[in-house]
Amino acid sequence: MNGDQDPILKQVTQGEYKYGFVTDLENDALPKGLNEEIVRRISAKKEEPEWLLEIRLKAFRYWLTMKTPEWAHLKIPPIDYQDIIYYSAPKSNKPTGGFEDVDPELLKTFDKLGIPLNEQKHLSGFAVDAVMDSISVKTTFKESLGELGIIFSSFSDAVREHPDLIKKYMGSVVPYRDNFYAALNSAVFSDGSFVYIPKGVRCPMELSTYFRINAANTGQFERTLIVAEEGAYVSYLEGCTAPMRDENQLHAAIVEIIAHTDAEVKYSTVQNWYPGDKNGKGGIFNFVTKRGICLGDRSKISWTQVETGSAVTWKYPSCILRGESSVGEFYSVAVTNNYQQADTGTKMIHIGKNTRSTIVSKGISAGKGQNSYRGLVRVTKNADNARNYSQCDSLLLGDQCGAHTFPYIEVDNETAVVEHEATTSKIGEDQIFYCNQRGIDTETAIGLIVNGYAREVLNKLPMEFAVEAQKLLQISLEGSVG
């Protein structure tokens, strides 16, 4: 079988990165390097209030005392934090302009990425906040959402327009002291999205942010804050791409979610940053801190992620289940091909009574990729009747890749029921043979099997995203497997 599979594997793993183009835009960028002056200048550029600058400076000073975390199963070359541009904005953008004000070049870029910013062009119910490099370019459907009391805007706009909300919630889930990259982000974050769903409102459309790194040598540091008031519901999507470049670029983001009583937040990510070429050159270093807190009773936070891009992924979307009967979910498909490395997973912290969490993680490794699941399930003393089910499967498509599982389970309550299981295997030759025998060629067969394997997670994505994710999965593995 190997004879047949090898060329197909090659073909599948060597698919081109489609979003690798660079848009020629004039940038308004700060010089390279990081110091207090830069932090102050970022804040000044964004015309931020004093309190926010204070937070930034505190975070920056704290960051200086911290060390790069090295516990992850990742080999990361040392990052020179002084060799990065921390702020870069496409020049022609006007801060609060409407559709007409957006630079046509930018519109073209997002069109090319399949993200039409023109509201007329929208077929389905998606509202988009498009973020290019450091700043938000355009937020669609802002007005019609506003009628329902929903706030969906760029982070900077929110700081200006809703300072009380930002003050109240920013850093309440991921404090700047949380970890090295969170501190860095808190000091230099440039923009991001803010979502506020008022009491009892069910957001009628999918909200979505599209992140694009364009400029060279820049790092992207955005933060997203989602607040769902009592009984609110929102489904939020995030997508990202970057041009192909030979040097590594840094992306360190923070996402915070707050779900009050009976609220539900669904957060989906299709992460497709540039993964580097097939020799492991270039690619994005993706260090993301994502965390949600189920503050109120019966609230629910659900993370779904499809991770196909980035040279290095370091990401643990987590749920703090504080409210009684709150629910946390984590569904993940992570693909590593060529020299990609991923160390990803989740934390489920059960604090409230009758809390439940589900973890489904599917890792796929091909080429020389290294894929790790790292997760924590903690049941604290008072979390009576907590329930967790974790399943982590790894699929190996090649004899040079690696698949690793590092679950941590800490139980401090007798009534808890915690289950974890993990398997690692390659695609069964018998499965491929079965397909062949039914007239399905090996490439299609492998595609079918991989898709079937990831189906449980892909099904959790909103329809349009699921289709895209499925395609992505195929492209990422093109050559290694269908």
Next chain:
Amino acid sequence: MEPVSEKITLDNQLADWYFSNRDLLMSSSSSVFNSVRPAAMESFRKLGIPDASFENYKSTNIPKIFLSPLNRYIEEKKILFSVDDLFHCDIPELDTELVLIVNGWFYENRPRLQVLPGGMIVGSMAEAARQYPDLIKAHYSKYADYEKDGLVALNTAFAQDGTFIYVPRGAGSDRAVQIVNVLLSPEDLFVQHRNLVIVEEGATARVVVCDHSLSARQFLTNSVTEIYLGPNAHLDYVKLQNENDNCNQISTSFVHQERASDAIFNTITLHGGMIRNNVYTCLNGEGASNQTLGLSLVDETQHIDSYTFVDHAAPNCTSNQNFKYILDDKATAAFTGRILVQPNAQKTLAYQTNNNILMTSDARVSTKPQLEIYADDVKCSHGATVGQLDPMAIFYLQSRGISVREARLLLMYAFGHEILGKISVEPLRERLSDLVDKRLRGELSRCNSCPLHCQETC
């Protein structure tokens, strides 16, 4: 005092203890031990006693158990007692070669080193190093890596005596070797014994190790056992830990397996204070198979921490790890298991599971089953569960006229039996099942904390 400076003080104390006794250590031991001592000490000074900053020792506060002032023995102190007393501790109906190790020293109830019919050699490690230096040299400190673990380094730096078992090529009998590690001292004691088991090609060995304490003093044991299995060798190793709750124990075992060898390493923990068991397995030859198992029944403020590392270094090997804990009262437990499949180790089958039952809300468990896989044609899986006894099952038994208490005991017994069932020596299996049963009923007395020393059960 700050934990960090505490650790530094402790590390320095232990190092000082080594340097002030170095001449004595060197003069009383064979050159086999002495040749690695300085390097091991060097390594200990680098690593120190592992504290919570070592990922693998996160769940167990090792420096804490070292802090209590313990008399540290370099010279053997003659402790006299009647061996007959100890036969209570024996497993009846089991015909074994009995080796007694008292406070880490070989006890001369039998020749210091004896060649048994069939060529098997059993006896004192110190004596063996004197009589068979080449044999020991070929294996000693070859599997126990003192550069990675400060506790192994400490043991290697101070190694003097322990048990030695050698089974020559093709030899072996059904008769088990029973090693009874006895802690018996009028004062608190720190014990470090060093053991070596060599099972040559095609040979078979059965080893039963029982850890007991006979004085109600505080003991700390830091033992290292190296086990070598040649091609096609078989080993059945059962370790029973039943010390009083003032005894803290760190036991590190290294199992090195060559082609088509087969080993079962089973640890049953009944009583004891803070216990840390490390089992490192290296499957170094094609077709080797290994089972590393553990059953712990802990209560009060006991703490059990098991660490296993199975290194699949060769293709076509099979490994199975299964650890089960029942935790009562304020007991705490931790499990860390890792399967490493190296790039060339294709066709590996590896399985790892850790199941825990919490009986009270004060019991605590943390478990970390880990897989690290660099080969694609493998089947590896792991699982971990934490839960309670199934109320439906209890109800079912009640509906059949069985009392709640009995029903719970039955279920716990069934839970543990999966591990006990793997013990191949029948009388031993029955005896241990019986002990576990008694332990679950709370009838297994901590005879050593009892001043009467009645010892009816242990």
